[in-house]
Amino acid sequence: MAGGASASGAAGNAVRIVVAGDAKTGKSSLIVTAAAENFPTNVPPVLPPTRLPEDLYPDRVPVTIIDTSSSPENRGKLVEELTRADAVVLTYACDRPETLDRLSTYWLPELRRLEVKVPVIVVGCMLDKRGDQQPVSLEQVMSPIMQQFREIETCIECSALNHIQIPEVFYYAQKAVLHPTAPLFDQEQQVLKPRCVRALKRIFILCDHDRDGALSDAELNDFQVKCFNAPLQPSEIVGVKRVVQEKLPEGVDDRGLTLTGFLFLHALFIEKGRLETTWTVLRKFGYNNEIRLRDDQLPPPIKRYPDQSVELTTEAVEFLRKIFFTFDVDGDGALRSAELEDLFSTAPENPWNEAPYVEAAQKTALGGLSLDGFLSLWALMTLLDPIRSVETLIYIGYGGDPSSAIRVTRRRRVDRKKQQTDRTVYQCFVFGPKESGKSALLNSFIGRPFPEEYVSTTRDRYAVNVIDQPAGVKKTLVLREIPEEGVKELLSKKDALAACDVAVFVHDSSREPSWEKATEMLVDVASQGEATGYEVPCLIVAAKDDLDPFLTEIQDSTRVSQDMGIEAPIPLSTKLGDFSNIFQRIVRAAEHPHLSIPETSAGKSRKQYHRLINRSLVFVSVGAAVAIVGLAAYRVYAARRNSSS
Structure with missing residues (x-):
């Protein structure tokens, strides 16, 4: 791990550095001297874009420097340039303390206001003018500002007249773009950031070919050749291990360099300012500046019609089964929180710690995920965000061709014509007014107890589970709860129903207004399906069957279901645990997509006309x-x- 290789090209084809600051703080002189290596005698107010020679710095990445004016009439141009910058150099005059104060009172807050989230290099120009009678410790002056503004990467003083530290200014700026500190290292805590640790752990596992938990001398050498195109001499390997062992005894054992030692080495490089070493390693293994896999490591964008969905292939499911049992360390048939965190410890984060996954699957009595629950969440992630699903598969060790992990299903429109489907994952939209029992239905689907208090759902929510079918076949059902206030917005989109296999309309059977609202939604959905060609099978659910029905409930619901040509409402009570086989019935409706499609009177008239x-x-x-x-x-x-x- 000698390091030092170039990371050029990883952050783009060129680096664009914008120089800003108060008037007469030496911006233009700084740029001209860096480009021409001569102090200019006559400088225009604002320079045109300036290219630095490519061979000036070891990374050999083209650097373009943009000069700016701080005058009010040029503010629009300044803002435009700042928002396009890869890095910003902020200047102050060493002999004018008020220009230094302006950095923290105006310039740095302004960058934040404009949401310019790039590295900042603070540069004190005209060092020659300060004179020896004003001794100043740069660290003392800058430390409070750097504490307040973490985006400052480096502070440096220079003199264009005396050629002091001019090339260094843009070297640090370029380096901050190509090898940024922020994604890798927490300056305050002086530790590697979690995402960096996770990526390095994955790289360590990929390089530990014999899976013995340590990098042997041969494995270390392979790693060095892959990342830096040069082998390590035996004496260098001994030297690396000695450095680690002296500072961290557990960093080396009789098999070689441990993960702890590997991480320690990277922290050491970063502390010594050799960020390019860690960045070279990360980029060789396909990571970008956000420490996620680059697009070229993932499948290309998926081409599909709106009524096609994406599912995991048998190959990917088999891989996930093996992973499940590998990480089920206590062999209890479930992945508990710690085991799940361990499984995702080589991914940038646990993707299921956030909505919509965090509360979407059934947990075991001890709070773990069964194999069915585990595979259900993968099916949900593949349905909603297939590329992220594949990306996460790669992080946890999927070694096949990324495209072999997923398949695009046949169009739902074709399924309806053929009167059958080959999908294994069905998505059901759950509609209904407030307090109709939608959330209770989702909760019961994933084994949650009936809630005593009503809590309104304000955004789409998902619940996913495996439904056992005859002959041992398993299908995955995804329920998507649509809040009442979200229905109008959903149906305003032309393709709203394209991804829907079945729509369920829940109403409180004890309240007539609830039934009327649910019927209204049913008609709206049926009309939308007829108008767009995305007709969906529909089922009506008469919830809260434990309460007395409203007077004309049976006549009204029978009439509507007969008029629209769909099944009579299915009565159920989540409170009593009486579900009338509802989830199997939803799957059955999805498997026979030509049945249970409602017809509105307008649709019937249109058919009659045709x-x-x-x-x-x-x-x-x-x-x-x-x-x-x-x-x-x-x-x-x-x-x-x-x-x-």
Whole structure:
């Protein structure tokens, strides 16, 4: 791990550095002296963009420097340049303390206000003007500002007139872009950041070919050749291990360099300012500046119609089964919180610690995830965010071609025509007014107890589980709860129902207004399906069956279901645990997508109209055929008559 290799190209083809600061703080002189290596005698107010020679710095990445004016009339241009910057150099004049004060009172807050989230290099220009009678410790002056503004990467003083530390200014700026500190290291705590640790742990595991928990001399050498294109001499390997062992005895054991030692070495490089070493390693293993896998490591964007979904392949599911049992250390058939964190410890974060996954699957009595719960969450993530799903698979060790982990299903429109589907994951939209029992239905689906207090759902929520089918077949059902206030917005989108396999309409069977609202939603959804061609099977759920129904409930619901040509409402009580087989019925409706599709009166009229038009066309074509036959007969008759005369 000698380091020192270039990381050029990883952060783009060129680095754009914008120089800003108060008027007459030496911006233009700084730029000209860096580019021409001569102090200018006559400098224009604002320089045009300036390119530095490519061979000036070891990374050999083109650097373009943008000069700016701080005058009010040029503010628009200044803002535009700052928002396009890869790094910002902020200048102050060493002999004018008020220009230094302006950095913390104006310039740095302004960058934050404009949301310019790039490294900042603070540069004191005209060091020659300060004179020896004003001795100042740069560290003393800058330390409070750097504490307040963590975006400051480096502070440096220079003199264009005396050629003091001019190339260094832009070297630090370029280095801050190509090898930024912020993603890797917590300056305050003086430790590697969690995401950096996770990426390095994954790299360590990939390089530990014999899986013995340590990098042997041969494995260390392979790692060095892969990252830095140069082998380590035996004496260098001994030297590296000695450095680690002296500071951290557990960093080396009889098998080689341990993960702890590997991480310690990287922290050491970073503390010594050799960030390029760690960045070179990360980039060789496909990471970008956010310490996530670059796009070229992932499948290309998935081309599909809105009514196609994405599922994991058998190959990916088999990999996940093995992973599950590998990390189920106590062998209790469930992954508890610590085991799950360990499983995702080589990913940038545990993706299931956030919505919509965090509360979407069934937990065991001890709070773990069963194999079905584990695979359900993977199915949900693949449905909602397939590329992230594949990315996470790679982080946890999936070694196959990334594209082999997922498949795009057949269009739902085709499924309806063929009257069958080959999907294994079904998505059901759950509609209904407030307090109708939607959330209780989702909770019961994933084994949550019936809540005593009502809590309103304000955003889409998911619940996912495996449904056992006859002959041992398993299907995954995803329930998506649509809050009442979200229905209008959802249906305003043309493709709103494209991803839906079944729509369920829940109403409180004891309250007539709840039924009326649910019916209204059913008609809206059916109309949307008819208008866009994304018709979906629909089921009505009469919830709270433990309460007395409203007076005309049975007549009303029977009439609506008959009029629309769908199944009668399914009564259930989540409070009593009486579910009328609802989840199997939802899956059955999804498996036979041509059934249970409601028809509105407008849809029926439209169908009748089309039938009428088609019938007229049949009459026209029959009439035309009769005319043609008559014409042929006339010709035959005429021919015969002519021949006989």
